[in-house]
Amino acid sequence: MGRPPADGMRLLHFPARGGNIMDQFVLQLLNGLDKGAAYALIALGLTLVFGTLGVVNFAHGALFMIGAFCAVVFSRLLQLETVTVDPEKLTPWGSPMEIRTPLVQAWLGDFGAFLVEWSVPLSILFAIPVMLFVGIAMERGLIRFFYRRTHAEQILVTFGLAIVLQEIVKANFGANPIPVATPPALSGSADVGTWIGLGSIYYPWWRLIYLGFALVVVGLVISFLRFTTYGMVVRAGMEDRQTVGFLGIDIQRRFTVVFAIAAVVAGVAGVMYTPIVPPNYNIGMDFLVLSFVVVVVGGMGSVSGAVLAGFLLGILQSFAAMNEIKNIIPGIDQVIIYLVAVVVLLTMPRGLLGRKGVMER
Amino acid sequence: MNFDKMNRRIFLRSSVLAGAGLAMPTIFTSRAWSQEFCNAPTGSSVVLGFNVPQTGPYAEEGKDQLKAYQLAVKHLNGEGDAGMLNTFKGSALKGNGILGKKVEYVTGDTQTKSDAARASATRMIERDKAIMVSGGSSSGVAVAVQSLCQDMGVIFMSGLTHSNDTTGKDKKANGFRHFFNAYMSGQAIAPVLADAYGKDRRAYHLTADYTWGWTQEESIKNATEALGWETVAAVRTPLGAADFSQYITPVLNSGADVLILNHYGNDMVNSLRQAVQFGMRDKQANGKNFEIVVPLFSELMAQGAGDAIKGIYGTANWDWQLDNDGTKAFTKSFGEEYGTPPSQAAQTGYVQALLYANACEMAGTFNPEGVVKALEGFEFDGLGNGPTLYRAADHQCFKPVLVVQGKESPRDKYDLLQVVKEVPTDVVTYDPSIFGGELGPVSSKC
Numbered sequence: 001m002g003r004p005p006a007d008g009m010r011l012l013h014f015p016a017r018g019g020n021i022m023d024q025f026v027l028q029l030l031n032g033l034d035k036g037a038a039y040a041l042i043a044l045g046l047t048l049v050f051g052t053l054g055v056v057n058f059a060h061g062a063l064f065m066i067g068a069f070c071a072v073v074f075s076r077l078l079q080l081e082t083v084t085v086d087p088e089k090l091t092p093w094g095s096p097m098e099i100r101t102p103l104v105q106a107w108l109g110d111f112g113a114f115l116v117e118w119s120v121p122l123s124i125l126f127a128i129p130v131m132l133f134v135g136i137a138m139e140r141g142l143i144r145f146f147y148r149r150t151h152a153e154q155i156l157v158t159f160g161l162a163i164v165l166q167e168i169v170k171a172n173f174g175a176n177p178i179p180v181a182t183p184p185a186l187s188g189s190a191d192v193g194t195w196i197g198l199g200s201i202y203y204p205w206w207r208l209i210y211l212g213f214a215l216v217v218v219g220l221v222i223s224f225l226r227f228t229t230y231g232m233v234v235r236a237g238m239e240d241r242q243t244v245g246f247l248g249i250d251i252q253r254r255f256t257v258v259f260a261i262a263a264v265v266a267g268v269a270g271v272m273y274t275p276i277v278p279p280n281y282n283i284g285m286d287f288l289v290l291s292f293v294v295v296v297v298g299g300m301g302s303v304s305g306a307v308l309a310g311f312l313l314g315i316l317q318s319f320a321a322m323n324e325i326k327n328i329i330p331g332i333d334q335v336i337i338y339l340v341a342v343v344v345l346l347t348m349p350r351g352l353l354g355r356k357g358v359m360e361r
Numbered sequence: 362m363n364f365d366k367m368n369r370r371i372f373l374r375s376s377v378l379a380g381a382g383l384a385m386p387t388i389f390t391s392r393a394w395s396q397e398f399c400n401a402p403t404g405s406s407v408v409l410g411f412n413v414p415q416t417g418p419y420a421e422e423g424k425d426q427l428k429a430y431q432l433a434v435k436h437l438n439g440e441g442d443a444g445m446l447n448t449f450k451g452s453a454l455k456g457n458g459i460l461g462k463k464v465e466y467v468t469g470d471t472q473t474k475s476d477a478a479r480a481s482a483t484r485m486i487e488r489d490k491a492i493m494v495s496g497g498s499s500s501g502v503a504v505a506v507q508s509l510c511q512d513m514g515v516i517f518m519s520g521l522t523h524s525n526d527t528t529g530k531d532k533k534a535n536g537f538r539h540f541f542n543a544y545m546s547g548q549a550i551a552p553v554l555a556d557a558y559g560k561d562r563r564a565y566h567l568t569a570d571y572t573w574g575w576t577q578e579e580s581i582k583n584a585t586e587a588l589g590w591e592t593v594a595a596v597r598t599p600l601g602a603a604d605f606s607q608y609i610t611p612v613l614n615s616g617a618d619v620l621i622l623n624h625y626g627n628d629m630v631n632s633l634r635q636a637v638q639f640g641m642r643d644k645q646a647n648g649k650n651f652e653i654v655v656p657l658f659s660e661l662m663a664q665g666a667g668d669a670i671k672g673i674y675g676t677a678n679w680d681w682q683l684d685n686d687g688t689k690a691f692t693k694s695f696g697e698e699y700g701t702p703p704s705q706a707a708q709t710g711y712v713q714a715l716l717y718a719n720a721c722e723m724a725g726t727f728n729p730e731g732v733v734k735a736l737e738g739f740e741f742d743g744l745g746n747g748p749t750l751y752r753a754a755d756h757q758c759f760k761p762v763l764v765v766q767g768k769e770s771p772r773d774k775y776d777l778l779q780v781v782k783e784v785p786t787d788v789v790t791y792d793p794s795i796f797g798g799e800l801g802p803v804s805s806k807c
Contacts, residue, residue, distance in 0.1 A: 027610040035604060092681070092689075093696020175420030177630050179667035182638070189640040202613075204638045207606070276638070277603045277631055278665060282416070286603045321607035323594060333607070334599050 023201050026192065028318045034207045034276075036314025037214030041269035042287050043294040043306035044221060045262030051238045051301035052255040055143055056151050058158040061284030061291070062165040063263045066134055067127050067270025068279035069169055072178050074123035078104050078116050118183045120275055127267045135263025139256050162284070170281040177278035182206045206275050213272050217265060218307050224261075225303065234258055238301070293337055297344050299354025309352055313337050398728045399514035399807035400490040406463040407727065409434070409714065410491030412482050412506060413520060417473030417601070419498040419626040421661050422706040426498060426520050427468060428699055429707035433714035436694070437464045444694035448687040448743035449715060453722035460721055467491060473498070473600075473626075475505035482506045486513050486807075492727050493518060495713050498626075498706060500524030500573035507536035514804045516729050518713035521706040523625075523657055525576040528757035529796025534803045535729055537736055537756045539716065539749075540709045543577035544796075545789035546656045546676040547584030549762040553674060553782055558619065558652050560589035565617035567608055567632060569624050570597040577623045581656050585621075593617040598624070598632070605632040609639050618646040620653045629655055630665035637669040661704045663767060663777035670767035670777060677763045679708045679745050680780055687745040702775050712744045716751070729805040748786075754793040756800065762789050 046060045081100040089097035104112040115122065142161060146154050181187075186205040193201030225231035237244045237251040244251045270279070277283065294313055298305030319325060321333040344351065402408075411430040414423035435441045439456035446454055458464050467489040469481030478496075485491040494510050495518040497503035503522035510517035511533040519527060519538045523546070528538050554562075564585060568574040574597070582592050593615050598608050609632070612620055620641060624632050636642075636653055644651045655662075658675040681692045681702040691711065695703040703711070716736065723739075724731030737753035749760040764782040771777050 023614050024611065027613065028607060031606045031610055034606065091696060092702060093693045095696065095700075170416075170420075175416065175424060176661060177627050177665045179630075179634065179665060181667070187638070188643075189638075202640055204640070206638065276635070278634065278667075280627060283603065286601070318607040321611075323596060323611050326596070 022198055023193065024322065026196070026198060026201050027203065028322055029315060030192065030203050030207070030211075032315030032318035033211050033311060034314070035317060036311035037211050038269060038273060038287065038310075039291055039294045039314050040218060040307045040310025041214050042266055042291040043298065043310050044218060044303060045266045046291055047295045047298065047301055047303055047306040048221075048262045049259055050295070051303070052234060052258045053139075053143070053147060055146065056154045056158070057143070058155050058288065059138065059162040059165065060158075060262070060266055061286075061288030062162040063131065063134065063138075063266035063284070064270040064273075064287060065169065065279065065281065065284030066165065067131060067267030068274050068283055069173065069270075070127035070130050070267060071120050071123040071180055071271045071274045072173065072279060074126040075116070075119035075180055078112075078119050080104065117181070117185075120180055120183065120271065124268050124271050127271045128264055131264040131267030132260045134267070135260035136256060138263070139259040143259070144256075162288070166281045166285070173281065175280060177280040179278045180274040182275035210272050210276065214269070217268065221261070221265060222303060222307075230254065230257075290337060293341050297341050297351055299351030301355055302351065302353040305351055305353030312352075313340060316340060398730070398805035400486065400492045402462055402490075402492060402727060404462075406465045407459055408485075408489055408491045409464060409466045409717075410469065410482065410485030410489065410494040410496075411466055411710075412469040412471055412478060412485065412494055412496035413710075414473040414498045414502070415470040417471075419473045419521075421665075422521055422626060422659065422704065423471070423473075423496075423498045425661060425704045426496065426706040426710040429695065429703060429711040430466065430468075430495065430714055432695060432698055433711045434464045434466050437714070437718050441698070442690075442694055445687050445691045445711065445715065445744050448690050449719070449741065450743040451739070451741035452715075452719055452743075454715065454719050455722070459718045460725070460727065464718070469496075471496065471498070471502050471506075473502065475501050478502040478506050479509050482509050483513070486510075486515055491515065493717050495710065495717070496520045497522040499571075500527055500576075501571045503527050503538075504531045504572060507531065507533050511535045511801070511804050514729065514806045516717060516732055518717050520710050520713065522573070523577065524573040525580065525796050526572050526798075528755045529576075530798040531572075532755050532798045532800055534733060534756075534800040537713070537716075537751065537758075539713050539751075539758045541676075541678050541760070541762050541789070542757065543573070543580040543656070544791055545762050546577065547580035548789045548791075549764050549782075549784035550581070550654070550656055550674060550676050551584035551588050553764045554585065554654060555588045555590075557674065559649070562590045562619050562649070562652075563593050563617045563647065564590050564619040564621050564654075565593045565612045565615050566595035566621045566623055567605070567612075568595055568597050569600050569628055571600055573625070574600075574623045577656055578621075581621055581623070581654075590619070598628075600628065602628065603631055605635050606639070608632075609636050609641075612636075612641070613639065616647070618649050618651055620651070622653065622655045624655070625657055626662065627665070629658060629662050633666050633673070634669045642672075658765070658778075659705050660702070660775065660777055661706070664774055666767075671769050673767045674781070675765055677705050677765045677778070677780075679705045680763055680765060680778060681708075682776075682778075683745065683763075683780065685745065685747065687743045691745055708745055712746075715744065716741070730803050733803045750786075752793065754800075755796075755798075757793075759786050759790055761786055 049057050080103045084099045085096045086099050087096045189202035190205050192203045193199045234254050294309045295306055298309030316336050320336040413426045414420050436444045436446050438458050467485050471478035482494050493516040497520035500522040503519045507517045517536040523543055525542050525544050566578050568578040578595050622632050641651050655673050655675040663670045692702050720732045720735035721727050723735040736751050739751045742748045746760040749758050751758055762784045763780050765778040766781050768779050
């Protein structure tokens with residue numbers, strides 16, 4: 001994204017003073033939906049795992065982080081270079097200068113350049129098998145040994161796992177955020193205001209795409225659970241695992257698949273988030289606590305509750321950051337989510353769409 | 362107590378127990394009483410404590426700083442190519458450790474959190490017997506650890522801390538800062554901004570909500586308003602927020618035509634990239650090109666921000682591409698050791714370690730009383746920043762400040778910033794009383 005010429009040729013104009021409160025409303029609503037989309041995608045997997053396996057998975061944020069790093073790895077693979085040393089030229093510290101030649105562009109020409117530019121959306125194809133593998137390995141290798149343990153023990157072991165995964169990523173990729181480029185065609189802003197007849201209100205294309213992507217993923221997961229036989233059996237297992245077992249169905253295997261699906265959802269959410277926030281090893285932890293609040297507010301084990309609460313809390317958080325609100329209640333933007341959680345739990349102890357019996361035994 | 366039953370035996374027993382109880386605290390500190398000063402080295406080595414963020418939003422700066430400390434220890438012990446020991450004018454260092462004792466070090470992770478930093482510094486001082494603690498990479502952490510070191514009787518050589526408070530209202534006799542501060546950034550960058558963007562500008566500040574952010578916001582506001590700029594709003598943002606969109610969108614309709622990001626580390630990387638994504642650098646406001654300014658940034662942050670940093674103005678304490686002997690020597694040593702050029706966090710850490718060691722040599726003792734006297738008013742050169750003074754009144758270093766700009770066409774991933782101006786020391790020098798605070802007495806007892 002280069003600097004445009006400083007000759008007054010810029011196309012977009014901000015209002016001179018004040019601006020329209022409606023513009024602010026639309027922008028903050030979009031910010032909230034966007035934030036809510038990320039919360040909903042992570043909370044969706046969390047609540048699915050809880051509803052099926054009864055496990056409180058604190059490593060779920062790490063799955064989001066691994067997904068984000070799938071995008072980093074994939075874009076690095078596409079930008080692999082051959083390195084030759086030029087003994088004639090020296091670095092400022094006296095070592096021979098390295099000459100780097102990108103391989104994919106050298107082999108595939110324009111198509112190679114296209115692949116590099118669109119590496120983020122393409123890395124979803126890379127992330128899905130990786131996340132399936134990670135999800136199954138995590139469930140079979142560790143989580144299954146903790147099904148019958150207390151929630152406190154589950155939290156301790158999954159939190160520990162999250163720290164280990166973070167440290168592995170930090171050791172390999174460093175602690176600094178790694179910038180991942182938005183495809184150039186989608187790096188600008190869309191005039192959302194014109195679409196809805198409110199004049200010019202610009203919003204980044206990629207954030208709109210993230211919102212659309214989240215809605216599609218949420219729709220696919222809910223459809224899978226509601227409209228397929230496989231999903232029906234999973235739902236039956238969530239209601240009464242023992243009876244489903246008596247019918248000769250290996251419900252455990254299906255729950256493992258659900259865990260893998262939750263991992264894939266978190267992973268692709270991470271992939272698509274990389275152009276918005278450059279990933280670092282801690283990115284999953286940033287979302288984890290908020291996503292747990294989302295799950296609790298939505299109702300433990302309720303998929304639609306997680307989605308509803310995700311969007312609701314995202315929107316509230318955005319509006320709370322408006323200067324007009326912060327001038328009345330300073331610091332409200334940092335506590336609004338927890339305040340809402342307290343109010344919801346006091347008035348609706350099972351959360352917005354919580355089911356009877358979950359976490360009550 | 363029933364005094365009716367008191368007899369001589371009970372009275373004596375009670376007195377002995379009470380006496381033992383009162384004496385108990387001093388038994389545990391008896392070793393301290395036997396020392397002339399806290400953690401006086403008794404063997405053939407001396408321990409320094411390097412307390413840097415290895416996790417949290419400033420982790421990358423911390424890691425680079427730690428590498429520099431390790432390099433400094435190597436050079437102090439006479440290993441390697443001696444780096445800036447060769448160029449240090451005013452040096453009493455001999456390359457045989459400090460006062461003939463081999464330098465050893467312990468490290469800690471501040472996690473960019475004050476409580477974690479204090480805990481790790483306490484461990485270094487109490488368990489590892491560190492005679493000096495250095496580090497920071499966050500002003501909140503630096504102020505907290507500086508105060509701890511004052512209380513515990515050891516010297517604190519702060520690392521990357523830019524808040525006016527560190528050597529202002531929170532200054533301590535045992536604390537010394539080589540890095541520049543927010544006031545200096547404001548004085549250095551404001552005239553450059555006025556030249557580049559004009560004097561009729563409306564600025565909107567987004568500020569990290571802790572001591573450094575507050576003082577930088579104040580300093581930049583004061584400096585730009587003195588030139589005729591108007592401040593539309595100054596909004597505080599939580600440290601470590603990943604998505605700043607809800608703070609950025611209000612800027613679009615505020616009537617501002619400049620966004621000033623008082624963010625550092627990962628926060629700055631995220632907020633700058635997101636501001637660019639919202640099209641701020643492609644737009645106009647009030648008939649002028651919309652501009653973004655990042656008053657403090659570094660090469661490491663520029664790497665994280667990618668293309669978004671191009672053309673952005675900021676200030677820096679030091680840059681590896683400066684053309685002086687000290688910089689060249691340090692860049693060569695660091696580059697050969699680690700394969701990358703050093704960051705400004707690395708340079709300030711390295712220099713602080715050398716300056717502490719040199720002060721001990723000059724004083725002929727590790728006693729903080731002597732070390733403080735040696736550092737106060739110390740003038741030196743050859744450590745990368747040109748002629749520098751450690752001012753006695755507030756323990757702040759005074760040297761030229763760099764105004765830098767993100768390069769439009771970088772040669773490689775390390776060649777991201779260009780030095781636009783080296784602002785002379787006298788322009789950024791100020792009266793120490795403007796920030797208040799008292800150094801107080803030097804503390805040397807554990």
